[in-house]
Amino acid sequence: MKTKFLFALILLSVFFSCEKGAKLTKDSKETVVTGTTTILVDETIFPIVEDVVAVFENEYKNARIKLISKPEGEIISLLKEDKAKIAILPRNLNDEELDYYTKKKIIPRITEFAEDAVVFITNKENNLPSLNKDDLASKLKGKSSVLNQRIVFENPNSSIINFVKNEFNLDQLDSNLVYSMNNSKELIKFIADNKDAVGVIGVNWLLQPSVDIEREVQNVKIIGFTSSLQNGNQNVVFPNQSNIADHSYPWTRKLYLLNFQGANGLGMGFASYIAGENGQRIILKSGLSPKKVPSREINVKGSIE
Missing domain, CATH: 3.40.190.10 (Periplasmic binding protein-like II)
Structure with a gap:
């Protein structure tokens, strides 16, 4: 009898745990290090962005970034049509483009991270x-x-x-x-x-x-x-x-991440990462020029062995 009662308790526990887990998955929202997002990438700089994303996802297991390679002209059009929220380009927005977004009361967050x-x-x-x-x-x-x-x-x-x-x-x-x-x-x-x-x-x-x-x-x-x-x-x-x-x-050319999300989502998290210490190290190793040269740690021994 005790065995049956214990088995019933286990079943109930599993049921409520699964239900809670499903609710968390359903209600979970995108944060700077979790969730999924899509980034349009200028095809001429796709390899370096792909490398940084691979390391980023490895460090933040609950983050998934889908990269789509496209020419610059198509990316700008998709941004203007509000069909994309995040893009990486080998240039900043020009005055005409900035004016377009200003009139729509949209302020993009622009992050310079490298030079190629x-x-x-x-x-x-x-x-x-x-x-x-x-x-x-x-x-x-x-x-x-x-x-x-x-x-x-x-x-x-x-x-x-x-x-x-x-x-x-x-x-x-x-x-x-x-x-x-x-x-x-x-x-x-x-x-x-x-x-x-x-x-x-x-x-x-x-x-x-x-x-x-x-x-x-x-x-x-x-x-x-x-x-x-x-x-x-x-x-x-x-x-x-x-x-x-x-x-x-x-x-x-300088490389930029343009974020039109308007919230602290995964785009902001990835922008901070690619412009931060780890992202800049990846860019340095790739042969491009990072925006900031990462610091180097030097270990000094107390005595000569």
């Missing part, structure tokens, strides 16, 4: 030694240029196209000389298979290539840019971490 580089790549067998801005500008404007290679971008709506146009104050690029693929992976594969083209891409795709394009990345090389020294000589600058940080490499 736009790089120019070619096939390893291409003997192009370096580039300079004047030759590249002439090529993009459709004027005579010593640069006879095709210029290829990864997407017609790419943030990199807008970046290059702004750099040279161009309203449009010469469509007879400039081409585009569908995404960053296609661009890398195209350059790996063609010796007469120059691709324009975010450096992060070369520093952290996905498994399916590792072979192709091995068959491309980054082209340096010439810069004039004080003594009149020419120096070729490549997009390594220090040159990105001090801007001696001429094609750098």
Whole structure:
């Protein structure tokens, strides 16, 4: 009899525990470290964001972030249509965009967290030694240029196209000389298979290539840019971490997380993480330039062994 009574108590306990657990799951709300959310990411910087999210979710087991890779133009449109609340872009909002949200009484929380580089790549067998801005500008404007290679971008709506146009104050690029693929992976594969083209891409795709394009990345090389020294000589600058940080490499971009949630949700938590100590360490290890250089701990021994 006692055994049956005890068994009944256990069943009741399990029942109420399950009911309570179900209620907690149903009523639980998104916080800065729990819940689920979606973040739109500019495709040119997707690898670094994917890395940070993987570590973030590993540290905060009840947080789930879905990343969607899209071109910059599509992301801005989705934000304006209120179909997305969080985005990561390689630029800040411009005055027109900020004014749009101000009129709607929306104040986005904007977090700068890193700086990357736009790089120019070619096939390893291409003997192009370096580039300079004047030759590249002439090529993009459709004027005579010593640069006879095709210029290829990864997407017609790419943030990199807008970046290059702004750099040279161009309203449009010469469509007879400039081409585009569908995404960053296609661009890398195209350059790996063609010796007469120059691709324009975010450096992060070369520093952290996905498994399916590792072979192709091995068959491309980054082209340096010439810069004039004080003594009149020419120096070729490549997009390594220090040159990105001090801007001696001429094609750098700041990276931002834009949060339109209007509440302290998971977007705010991830923004704090990617701009904080752990997130900045991940960015530093990736080869990009973090907004803040993480501190280093030095252990000093009391005596020499």
